[in-house]
Amino acid sequence: MRRPTMTDVAREVGVTAKTVSRVLNDDGPVAIETRERVMAAVRKLGYQPNLMARNMRVGARDAAIGLVIPEMGNPFFGTVAGGIESAVRARGLTLIVGSSSETADLEQSLIATFLARRVSALIVVPSATGDHRYLRSERVAGLPIVFLDRPAVGLTADSVVSGNRSGAQAGIAHLIGYGHRRIGFIGDLPATLYTRRERLQGYRDALEEAGLPFDRALVETGHDQEAARAATLRLLALENPPTALFAANNFASMGAVVALARAGRRDVALVGFDDLPLAEVLDPPLTVVAQDPAAIGEVAAELVLSRLDGDRSRARRALVPTRLIVRGSGELSP
Amino acid sequence: MRRPTMTDVAREVGVTAKTVSRVLNDDGPVAIETRERVMAAVRKLGYQPNLMARNMRVGARDAAIGLVIPEMGNPFFGTVAGGIESAVRARGLTLIVGSSSETADLEQSLIATFLARRVSALIVVPSATGDHRYLRSERVAGLPIVFLDRPAVGLTADSVVSGNRSGAQAGIAHLIGYGHRRIGFIGDLPATLYTRRERLQGYRDALEEAGLPFDRALVETGHDQEAARAATLRLLALENPPTALFAANNFASMGAVVALARAGRRDVALVGFDDLPLAEVLDPPLTVVAQDPAAIGEVAAELVLSRLDGDRSRARRALVPTRLIVRGSGELSP
DNA sequence: TTGTAGGCGTTATCAA
């Protein structure tokens, strides 16, 4: 019932394990006839090489990369993971994943497990509250680490992020172009989150460029769909309410859409950050600043692979551009 | 620059590797003072146990389970994967994933990689065209294999699927209850796909129960959103068109929603299989037969764990119930 | 309470 090993195959053929190894890895000279007999025995016994043993012997590195994302069910991170997986598989690497639920503890324990497995590289979407100083020794030891969507805290390392600031700026400028002068901003929690800060900065950039004042009362927070809905209502109830809204992530977008729909407010313009599958079916269809999650994953994978190939240049921050998709909700005039 | 090993720690303390091992695994008696000195050395050297070596020695099995899904960006499968990961991690197992893009070749090569890594179990969403006879020897050898969303072909094995037939029947019965007698069905490709067959059977069950005739002209196919949109238009253009539609998966739902919205047809009732994030914002809000992807993942994980615990009973098929969510689109009368 | 010998399945090294 035991699974056959290389030694079993060798015995079957009447050679040594090393010869079988040579055949299977195309390593060193083997007589053609020997090769054929080995292959025949491999088939006969149903032998499958043991990658664990191989990895351990060869590199002391597992031919796998570890990926930590906040939530696998989120299509944004799922798509990112898919982009990574296909890019990395082409190089014979396997993907090991874990979800952190956006908590620093889980993130750290997942990373510890991955390190214990001796993964070849680490790709991490850092949780909002984490600190990554503890990874310094790994960096020094040469382990490739790439941070996704948000940069690391307390650690100089590669990162791949969306063009948050320029994307938000483009979205706001779009609204300003349609005549809006008071634009509500609905962002994530906590307010210190990198993406929130960057997008808010893009918002301010656009205002400044257009010579419009920044009004703190127009900046609201909604960390999930329900909270974003409430935030939208608060904005609309202001004494001097906004004529347009900018939803800084997809939960915020959904909340704003629901709030506007239920209130029957078809006069309020809306631009969302991050695309939604049904955006074009909404009434009005939702104009968005779309991210490119697949590209983010691929860029991260390429960065990791180049590091594995020996690229020792200093840490990079790759910006993946966003794209404004005009559909209707962002083109309503005040 | 080398990573410290158990032997390094042992040398630092002046004991044997075995003693360090005992401390780290809480295995066997160790003097309190020795334990403390070992722990101190572990911290000082930054020692991390090598899981590869441990797995190899202990079980000849990797403490990981392999998961093959069609597409990581699909929130349904992403959520399933999340459910599996959290359930399995609680047992110290890691999740290795790969996406098959719904092709049998990729699926098989991923499974081969996982087997080579000696994963402890396999969870697979089988691609539509595959055949799983080749896994028989693994089954016989005692490897737990659970199929998700669709059963295996050519292999007796555990599976976890949604209540496709009863769910579809409930959705159709709901429409019939509102007076519809001609109901269009928009399903996936290929028509032989398990979920498609089951849901269509539920459709027929409901018709039969209500004494309504089955009209093949009302059964259409749309394998993605665009195709489903076209299929919807074909149904509406029939000489004797349906007054209600049943979209048998979420792409079909989206296609149908788009088609109806663009045609301005608010008179056609619609029930979708599988929920959508924005369903309640649509006009009219979308009534659906919701699946429970997180539960599917958890049930699969539990099944795997019970097999790992030695449950040798015959293969089971677990049915995860669906739930009808009434929102408006399914309650329009003809 | 601790140590020694041996082996998991593979590959590196050197010799034949």
Next chain:
DNA sequence: TTGATAACGCCTACAA
């Protein structure tokens, strides 16, 4: 062209 031996890092079995 092939083999013998040792080693990767850890744990099991047994002995001290």
